Amino acid sequence: MGRKEMVAMLLAGGEGKRLGVLTKDLAKPAVYFGGKYRIIDFTLSNCAHSGIDTVGVLTQYQPLELNRYLGIGTPWGLDRRDGGMAILPPFVKQKGGVWYKGTANAIYQNMGFIERYDPEYVLIISGDHIYKMDYDLMLQHHKRSRADVTIAGIQVDWKEASRFGVMHVDDEDRITAFEEKPKNPTSNIASMGVYIFTWKALQKYLIYDEGNRNSTHDFGKDLIPAMMRDGLRLHSYPFKGYWKDVGTIESLWEANMDLLDDSSPLNLHDPSWRIYSVSPNRPAQFVSETAELSSSIVTEGCMLQGKIDSSVLFYGVTAERGSIIKESVVMPNVVIGAGAQIYRAIIGEGAVIQAGVVIGDPDDDAITVVAVEQYVTSDHDLLEVEQP
Amino acid sequence: MKHNVLGVINLIHESDELEALTQGRCLATVPFGARYRLIDFVLSSMVGSGISKVAVFAHTKYRSLMDHLGSGKHWDLQHRQSGLFILPPATDNIQEISRGDLYHFYQHRDYFNRSNLDYVVITRSHMVCNIDFEKVLAFHVEKGADITVVCKQHDEELAGKARKVKMDEDGRITAIQDHYGRMLSDVSSMEMYIMRKDLLMELVETSLAQGQDHLVRHAIFSRLDALNVYAYMYEGYLGVVNTLASYYANNKRLLDPDVWRQLFYQPGPIFTKGKDEPPARYCEGSSVTNSLIANGCRIEGTVINSVIFRGVHVERGAVVKDSIVMQNGHIGSGSSIQYGILDKDVVIESNRDIRGAESLPFLAAKRKVI
Secondary structure (H helix, E strand, O other): OOOOOEEEEEEOOOOOHHHHHHHOOOOHHHOEEOOOEEOHHHHHHHHHHOOOOEEEEEOOOOHHHHHHHHOOOHHHOOOOOOOEEEEEOOOOOOOOOOOOOOHHHHHHOOHHHHHHHOOOEEEEEEOOEEEOOOHHHHHHHHHHOOOOEEEEEEEOOHHHHHHOEEEEEOOOOEEEEEEEOOOOOOOOEEEEEEEEEEHHHHHHHHHHHHOOOOOOOOHHHHHHHHHHHOOOOEEEEEOOOOEEEOOOHHHHHHHHHHOOOOOOOOOOOOHHHOOOOOOOOOOOEEEOOOOEEEOEEEOOOOEEOOEEEOOEEOOOOEEOOOOEEEOOEEOOOOEEOOOOEEEOEEEOOOOEEOOOOEEOOOOOOOEEEEOOOOEEOOOOOOEEEOOO | OOOOEEEEEEOOOOOOEOHHHHOOOOHHHOEEOOOEEOHHHHHHHHHHOOOOEEEEEOOOOOHHHHHHHOOOHHHOOOOOOOEEEEEOOOOOOHHHHHOOHHHHHHHOHHHHHHOOOOEEEEEOOOEEOOOOHHHHHHHHHHHOOOEEEEEEEOOOOOOOOOOEEEEOOOOEEEEEOOOOOOOOOOEEEEEEEEEEHHHHHHHHHHHHHOOOOOHHHHHHHHHOOOOOEEEEEOOOOOEEOOEHHHHHHHHHHOOOHHHHHHHHHOOOOOOOOOOOOOOEEEOOOOEEEOEEEOOOOEEOOEEEOOEEOOOOEEOOOOEEEOOEEOOOOEEOOOOEEEOEEEOOOOEEOOOOEEEOOOOOOEEEOOOOEO
């Protein structure tokens, strides 16, 4: 087995509780995003473009759909003879097995995988975020600063800062303080959940953390603070660009709407940084004589006869005559019946909205969610989420 | 059927009158239907019918063919028990290259002999259809035919050129004509033949021994009396694409939701090489009616009755009407084009006015800047 300079460990076991019905049978990284992608495509494509060819994907919650989607990693160029993609679910050992108890514990349980490649560095990422990032630049930064850990940081709105782990840094990007989800944040540099560890340091702390009975075995809550306490070199890598945690219905909807902005820094059309995904292989979209499209992105396989404004349509969507879709995210193979109206909604994969049904309210900010394969004959029984 | 039919897509001397569209590529890889190449239709049909070994008898200008087909993985043909074989002419004598297809079949006889499959289906690449060959084989066996020819009955004249076929009441073929024949018949051959592999090898060897080297004209035409040659009538959508006029007309025929649903989904999906293009973007102020739009497009202007391939950019104020714009085309702001066929990477600068006629579309060759 060849040595690898850096191995990536991608945390993809998240349940995504706050996405409600969208993650009932689906791990959060497998949730659809942006017309033809799933959330995890962004981190996997980042790996591909950063020259990382060994990726362990840690799965736990509802892995069926995710595993089927990832396959052997072909769409992301990770079907390699040496390295490549490995799916790493929790497993039974001689003394019994346990579920992954936290992010750090998940890596601890797979130290054997990492050791096979004898890497110098380990990249820890998660499949919950939408961003384009060259991890190789971050690695150069890590090497230059001779850090034990480098944490990618992004400046966020002050009012958002309490949702993240925040960092104080000095002039040389060295982290002087780290707080996980502080009530009153004193810095607005948020951790993006992207870490590069020098493997020897990580290994030591994973073992140490595992033996600590008071630990919740989480990178942000336990491991990083422990390293801070012990005076290790923790650096921040300042990231500029689009980054979004799509953990809630609102943020998922917002991030989709962000794509409609022509000047969005998350340019999906950049030929040098394609986002790879499993191709649905559908015919080109049919825009009929009765269709009206404006400020929207639409994927192949759609049959459009209605009016579509400021929306994201995934593959295979049928919008029949007289239907209106506005400010909505419509996931694959949804059928919107004739004359149906959809305002500010997320429609789950395979749902059918019967003719004439109205979902959402054009004058209301609330986001309505229709579950996967739900058959909607009236606007009852739908989940509504108030805008914050 | 699953393991008993060998596929052959025969590109040798495939007649093509597509002018600049086939200047640098073979007919099989002419882009069609907003994201496909012509060969995708018959190749996907074979795969959908359970055929897992397919040979493509390449002839000339096959760089784009090799590039498009690759290992065959997009058609699920790269497995241990399946395979795609691209077989270019196997001769070092330049004059031999122009000999008929039977000569090339003979040169590649190992492909046939090594296989333990009993049947072979031989097709061309320019028949745009979606066909279940399992049904053709069942018909072939039921009729006790030596050769079964897939045919299509059509009320209107076909846009492309095809051989006319006549048959008796039982469906046995009594006459086949060349492409330019004037025989009165509303049945045309789709140039797809099923027969036992050993019969094919016998026809190859006996014909060549008699100095004949054309599969259809020599091996089949001249033996209509001796062999039981039956016509299987295909019911689905058919587009014969071998002239520029038929290329244009058949692309335009896709602008019908029923044709779209049938050709691309029934009985199975049509596969092509994936491109990882993002979804198409319709900007504010764009207007699109009755058109096919592929992924990766950016539409700021107006598109009417057109077929737009992947990655095309229609700028603000541009109007594309009754046209076919292939991959990565660029229509500058304020320009308008009607009845045009733009090959890949054509750039139309701002404020140009380009007009062809429905019967004679304006054709821009690959990478042309106007």
